[in-house]
């Protein structure tokens with residue numbers, strides 16, 4: 384069978400790109416190694432982790448804030464197997480939705496491991512060992528990423544686990560040691576801290592979520608500390624050992640001393656790596672870089688012009704919505720359109736509670752690039768809406784150009800920040816100044832007023848409610 388496009392991988396980038404190809408009239412096949420569609424994000428990433436984050440937040444509120452709201456509960460318990468079962472149900476519904484979308488768009492769905500035979504031919508090895516070969520005028524590599532580890536921290540999937548196993552635990556850990564306080568560590572560490580686990584974060588850098596604006600990491604640490612977590616920043620893990628019922632983690636302190644931490648589970652969340660295993664890129668002559676990522680040009684084309692790649696398997700942020708934009712971009716490029724992705728304006732979100740969300744430059748970046756800037760901040764606790772819901776932690780920080788007032792970056796930590804960041808993206812896509820946003824009506828009382836107030840603060844230090 385010959386296709387216009389073969390998409391290898393059905394994560395958010397793969398399935399979105401396949402649908403856009405089909406919409407543009409291209410005969411499209413999608414190959415997926417696993418029985419269900421949706422990739423890491425839908426099966427063992429974004430969606431299931433959000434289901435557990437929400438459940439753990441409900442529990443935490445029931446245990447800690449309901450009484451102040453005037454709601455009394457007795458005999459409150461965590462039923463972790465039920466929590467995990469609900470999460471599995473959410474995943475099932477979501478992945479079945481993708482099957483429906485493939486059928487609706489007449490995309491051929493083929494399950495099995497895809498590997499290149501030559502630059503136009505893909506062999507699919509199915510679970511029962513049978514093989515199928517198809518050819519494509521264009522091929523898109525969307526095979527995503529896998530959790531990274533180091534030889535000193537071997538993953539046994541029982542006590543030394545990755546995010547995948549952390550989504551299926553059948554008991555709340557007594558002491559969860561989290562290696563790496565980046566996005567996954569913060570999200571899943573906070574789930575189990577809320578459910579009652581003692582959580583210790585061991586992080587190489589000097590703060591949580593170290594690649595985001597430093598103010599966000601500091602604020603997030605304050606909130607997670609309230610859950611009883613411990614932090615070991617600028618500490619280096621040298622060894623992780625499963626001793627049966629326990630995990631012993633050996634750590635070098637910044638002073639050069641060696642300490643050990645003992646817990647019942649250890650979550651290794653030290654980043655992810657591009658996943659190209661089994662693809663047989665050599666048969667197509669496709670080049671990978673020194674980090675194993677498929678090399679692409681500005682058009683997301685590999686060194687073989689009809690083979691493209693997108694998402695976690697190439698350079699850039701490992702974000703589902705970045706991959707989705709790239710899927711659409713490639714489909715439109717194939718049919719001769721001139722699409723565009725504004726990488727600087729792809730938002731980043733950490734789904735802790737409160738959430739962290741950001742778009743554009745961090746303060747550290749504007750300093751480093753020598754861009755003249757000014758800052759406006761506004762804390763959520765000064766908002767009536769936040770006090771009404773008892774979600775008073777966090778702030779909005781706006782960076783604007785000192786001379787032109789153009790918004791350069793927006794960083795939020797607070798309730799509903801993940802949704803609110805969309806307003807900042809729109810403002811920045813249209814190159815708004817802080818004053819532009821200051822002059823737009825924001826409904827009262829809402830959390831979005833914090834963005835307007837931070838813009839007022841940046842415009843002329845004239846926030847109203849502070």
Ligand SMILES: NC(=O)c1ccc[n+]([C@@H]2O[C@H](COP(=O)([O-])OP(=O)(O)OC[C@H]3O[C@@H](n4cnc5c(N)ncnc54)[C@H](O)[C@@H]3O)[C@@H](O)[C@H]2O)c1
Pocket residue numbers: 562563564565566567568570585586587588592593618619620652653654655700701702731732733734
């Ligand atoms: N909400 C989201 O958008 C979301 C959610 C999950 C994952 N992701 C993406 O998936 C990828 C993987 O997530 P992640 O949290 O594993 O990676 P990450 O890069 O966000 O964080 C890894 C952290 O581990 C630390 N680290 C590395 N080696 C260490 C060591 N030996 N000892 C102690 N600390 C060490 C790093 O300094 C870093 O802070 C990221 O690119 C992330 O953006 C995104």
